[in-house]
Amino acid sequence: MHELSITQDILNIALQEAKNAHACKINKISIVVGQASGIVPDSVQFCFDEMKKGSIANEASLDFTIVPTQVKCRRCQHVSSPKDIIWMCDKCGSGEVDIIAGRELYLNSIEAEQEEAYENRSS
Amino acid sequence: MKIEVVKNILDANAVIAQKNKSLFDQHHVTVINIMSSPGAGKTSAILETARRLKDKMKIGVIEGDLASQVDAEKVKKEHLPVVQINTGSGCHLDANMISHAMQNLPLKDIDLLLIENIGNLVCPSAYILGEHKRVIISSVPEGDDKPLKYPIIFVDADAVIINKVDLKAYLKFDMDAFKKAVKNINPKISFFEVSCTTGAGLDEWCSWLTAASKRKS
Ligand SMILES: Nc1nc2c(ncn2[C@@H]2O[C@H](COP(=O)(O)OP(=O)(O)OP(=O)(O)O)[C@@H](O)[C@H]2O)c(=O)[nH]1
Ligand SMILES: [Mg+2]
Ligand SMILES: [Zn+2]
Ligand SMILES: [Zn+2]
Numbered sequence: 450m451h452e453l454s455i456t457q458d459i460l461n462i463a464l465q466e467a468k469n470a471h472a473c474k475i476n477k478i479s480i481v482v483g484q485a486s487g488i489v490p491d492s493v494q495f496c497f498d499e500m501k502k503g504s505i506a507n508e509a510s511l512d513f514t515i516v517p518t519q520v521k522c523r524r525c526q527h528v529s530s531p532k533d534i535i536w537m538c539d540k541c542g543s544g545e546v547d548i549i550a551g552r553e554l555y556l557n558s559i560e561a562e563q564e565e566a567y568e569n570r571s572s
Numbered sequence: 573m574k575i576e577v578v579k580n581i582l583d584a585n586a587v588i589a590q591k592n593k594s595l596f597d598q599h600h601v602t603v604i605n606i607m608s609s610p611g612a613g614k615t616s617a618i619l620e621t622a623r624r625l626k627d628k629m630k631i632g633v634i635e636g637d638l639a640s641q642v643d644a645e646k647v648k649k650e651h652l653p654v655v656q657i658n659t660g661s662g663c664h665l666d667a668n669m670i671s672h673a674m675q676n677l678p679l680k681d682i683d684l685l686l687i688e689n690i691g692n693l694v695c696p697s698a699y700i701l702g703e704h705k706r707v708i709i710s711s712v713p714e715g716d717d718k719p720l721k722y723p724i725i726f727v728d729a730d731a732v733i734i735n736k737v738d739l740k741a742y743l744k745f746d747m748d749a750f751k752k753a754v755k756n757i758n759p760k761i762s763f764f765e766v767s768c769t770t771g772a773g774l775d776e777w778c779s780w781l782t783a784a785s786k787r788k789s
Contacts, residue, residue, distance in 0.1 A: 451662070451663050451664060451695050451698075454662070454666075455581060458581050458582070458584060459581055461584070462577065462579055462581065462583075463577075466575050466577050466579075467575070470573070470575050472573070472575075480581070485723075485724055486698070487694055487695050487698060487724065523759075534720070534721060534723070535720055536723055536756070536757060543756075544752070544753065544756035544757075545755075545756045545759075546756065546757065547757075548723075548724075548727060548757070552724070554580065554581045554582060554698075555578060555579060555580045555581055556577045556578070556579050556581055557576075557577060557578055558574055558575060558576050558577050558578075559574070559575045559577060560573070560574050560575075561573055561575060562573070563573060
């Protein structure tokens with residue numbers, strides 16, 4: 450779907466955070482993606498490899514943590530991880546469920562290198 | 573060095589959406605985000621709704637499409653203020669597009685703003701725009717299994733319009749199964765069975781919409 454704009458958002462957040470920390474190079478960006486967020490990691494990876502060029506994230510890798518979809522049964526309170534897109538309680542078979550995990554979409558952390566002058570000052 | 577960030581990737585959108593909402597509230601504009609797959613009847617529903625409500629309240633429209641002014645032209649014929657957003661290849665409207673579009677609308681003269689999102693059941697629901705209610709239009713020809721295949725869009729919705737009920741006789745559409753599937757994942761949702769062609773069910777839908785609108789004092 451809209452991986453291009455999502456990837457731009459990821460890059461923007463990472464670059465801003467790096468700037469705030471006086472970093473000169475980003476080595477890794479870790480993001481958390483829920484299975485029901487609608488985001489396809491492969492497409493984000495593809496967009497990222499293009500968009501990072503010319504920025505301080507030029508050599509950065511993208512690290513994905515995938516959060517499986519979890520639904521909680523309103524009848525028996527059991528928590529299931531539906532294997533396909535059909536949401537159902539795998540204990541009692543009810544479809545009366547609330548989604549409790551799988552919609553995550555956030556940037557967790559970045560790994561970066563600080564400008565030398567700044568590094569010396571702070572150490 | 574590791575920098576902990578823990579920031580929602582859609583935060584930038586959420587911040588703008590909140591600003592939009594404040595501005596809408598300031599002007600007492602009730603905003604409805606209408607989402608559906610292509611051709612389910614968003615434009616038809618907007619036109620039929622406006623025809624029924626325009627003597628009671630002032631209605632404005634934002635039309636979202638990949639390209640063309642076709643839908644906005646239809647709305648203009650009803651003498652309603654309308655802004656067309658063309659997203660190019662963009663598959664959803666976002667809060668930033670709305671913040672620009674609303675600058676071209678006479679907000680002080682609008683009670684109810686109907687936003688037609690891009691025809692797509694997947695991603696428009698991930699982007700809040702600053703709306704007060706979210707409405708999904710499903711149509712009989714699409715089949716009754718859409719809530720099973722695209723559950724997320726129904727989770728945050730306030731109402732579902734089931735359009736094109738005039739075609740029920742020609743198609744297999746299990747209304748009870750459809751509603752049950754939606755209620756399973758969102759028990760608070762309201763249903764309206766309508767036909768924009770015959771007008772069936774539209775009054776009930778318009779009553780709900782009227783009740784949902786604050787209107788200017
Ligand atoms: N039979 C029947 N046809 C309908 C009904 N409502 C809309 N249509 C037809 O369905 C087609 C699509 O309707 P639109 O209102 O343009 O749908 P839309 O969701 O705005 O479509 P996009 O903007 O292209 O995504 C048109 O040919 C309408 O005349 C209905 O209640 N019954
Ligand atoms: Mg339309
Ligand atoms: Zn159960
Ligand atoms: Zn999209």
